[in-house]
Structures are given as structure tokens and as C-alpha cells.
Amino acid sequence: MKRRTFLQGTLAAGVAGLAVSAGLLTPRMVMAEGGGAFDAKTLDDALKAMALTPEESKDITIKAPEIAENGAVVPVEITTTIADAKEISILVENNPTPLAATFILGEGATAGASTRIKMGKTSNVVALVKAGDKAYSAKQEVKVTIGGCGG
Amino acid sequence: MSSIKLKAKVEGDTVEVKALMTHPMETGQRKDKKTGELVPAHWIKEIIVTAGDKTVMTANWGASVSKNPYLAFSYKGKAGDKIKLSWTDSKGEKDAAEVDAA
Numbered sequence: 712m713k714r715r716t717f718l719q720g721t722l723a724a725g726v727a728g729l730a731v732s733a734g735l736l737t738p739r740m741v742m743a744e745g746g747g748a749f750d751a752k753t754l755d756d757a758l759k760a761m762a763l764t765p766e767e768s769k770d771i772t773i774k775a776p777e778i779a780e781n782g783a784v785v786p787v788e789i790t791t792t793i794a795d796a797k798e799i800s801i802l803v804e805n806n807p808t809p810l811a812a813t814f815i816l817g818e819g820a821t822a823g824a825s826t827r828i829k830m831g832k833t834s835n836v837v838a839l840v841k842a843g844d845k846a847y848s849a850k851q852e853v854k855v856t857i858g859g860c861g862g
Numbered sequence: 863m864s865s866i867k868l869k870a871k872v873e874g875d876t877v878e879v880k881a882l883m884t885h886p887m888e889t890g891q892r893k894d895k896k897t898g899e900l901v902p903a904h905w906i907k908e909i910i911v912t913a914g915d916k917t918v919m920t921a922n923w924g925a926s927v928s929k930n931p932y933l934a935f936s937y938k939g940k941a942g943d944k945i946k947l948s949w950t951d952s953k954g955e956k957d958a959a960e961v962d963a964a
Contacts, residue, residue: 749924784928806926807891815920817911819938821876824921827928829889 757810768847773838782830782855789838790823798841805834830855866959870945877939877963889925906951913943
């Protein structure tokens with residue numbers, strides 16, 4: 712388990728390193744964005760960049776519309792009853808860069824957060840909760856009738 | 863003029879913080895309809911909310927958070943807590959707002 716996480720970490724660092732040398736990313740961007748998880752182009756890559764292998768959990772609630780008429784503004788609320796939840800992330804599987812937001816819960820913060828996100832098309836919205844050294848996930852599909860990333 | 867609307871409402875022993883910020887949240891993938899050129903990326907990357915000297919919430923955002931972003935969460939607190947929200951965007955611009963929990 713440990714070794715697996717380590718390998719994924721190095722792999723992500725390697726990919727980010729390649730991107731830097733290819734001039735795609737400035738080193739400052741990579742530093743600032745936690746290994747480039749926010750730049751990852753697929754859900755799997757984002758998880759790799761965050762060095763997480765989440766297991767599915769029923770203790771995470773995603774409050775999002777089943778059908779979003781306007782993909783530019785999709786309200787999403789994540790709450791969880793998982794003990795010691797430290798971080799909550801929202802990912803949109805089919806967005807060009809899936810990782811939308813990470814909320815780091817501070818002192819006394821209730822395990823939940825809500826915001827509004829953009830969705831290019833119909834996609835699963837994935838909620839990721841980090842508690843201790845484990846990660847948990849849940850997902851819900853949101854159908855988008857008008858995309859939020861068009862010109 | 864601040865671009866942040868910040869509210870902190872006390873409910874029992876928790877404080878509900880709601881914030882609405884004015885920001886374009888450009889992804890860098892959208893094209894300008896008139897010129898056909900890409901609109902440069904410009905989004906809020908980090909938000910820090912403190913209550914007194916405690917950090918109650920740190921949010922790291924990507925560009926897929928909606929334009930004029932909204933953030934809401936709760937924490938264990940009381941009336942009179944000094945809430946401060948500050949954000950930094952991808953161009954290094956900053957803004958902040960303060961409110962007392964009531």
C-alpha cells in the first residue's frame with residue numbers, strides 16, 4: 712500500500728517534470744498547485760497528482776442538481792459524516808481539468824462545503840474526502856443541457 | 863469598494879459563513895467571440911478564512927469554479943467572532959473582507 716502510493720507520487724512528479732521541461736508549465740505554477748493536480752487532464756491523472764487512491768463511501772453526501780440547465784453555474788454541496796475529515800475535493804470527470812476545488816477544513820470546521828462550479832457537459836461529479844491517511848469518494852451524475860465552457 | 867459579500871450567521875454553537883466574490887474566473891480555454899482569441903486564464907486560486915486567530919477554512923480552487931464564485935461552510939463558533947476572508951488569484955491580485963459573526 713505504502714509502496715503503491717510512493718510509486719504514484721513519483722510518477723506524478725515525473726509527469727509534472729516532463730511538462731515543465733516541455734515548457735508547458737512554469738515551475739512556479741507547479742509549486743503553487745500541489746504537484747499540478749489542478750492541471751491534470753483526466754480524473755485518474757488528478758488522483759495520481761494528489762497521490763490518492765480513494766475507496767467508495769456511503770458517508771459522503773453530494774447535493775447537486777440531477778439536471779443542470781446552465782452548466783456555467785452548477786451548485787454543489789458536499790457533506791460527510793466520516794470522522795476526522797480533513798479535506799474535501801470536488802472533481803468533474805468530463806471537464807478539461809477535472810479538479811475544481813479542494814477545501815481544507817480548519818479548526819472547528821463542520822465537515823462540508825458548498826460552492827458553484829462550471830461543467831462543460833454531462834458528467835459525474837466526484838466528491839473526495841481525505842481523513843487521516845485514507846481517502847474516500849462518492850459520485851453523482853449531473854446532466855448538463857447547456858455547457859458552461861463554450862465561447 | 864470591496865468585491866466580496868461576506869455574511870456570518872450564528873446558529874446554535876455553529877457559525878455559517880457565506881461569501882460571494884466578484885471575479886471573472888476565466889479558464890483560459892474560452893474564446894473571445896469578437897476576436898476569436900483565447901481569453902487569458904484568470905481565476906481565484908486560494909481563499910483563506912479566519913475567525914479571530916484560527917484558520918477555519920482554506921480553499922484551493924481550479925478554474926472550473928463558476929464566475930463570481932460562491933463559498934459556504936460552517937464552523938463551531940460564537941457571535942462576535944471576527945471573520946476575515948481573503949483571496950489570491952492566478953495573477954497575484956488579492957482582496958479581503960471582514961465581518962463579525964451575528
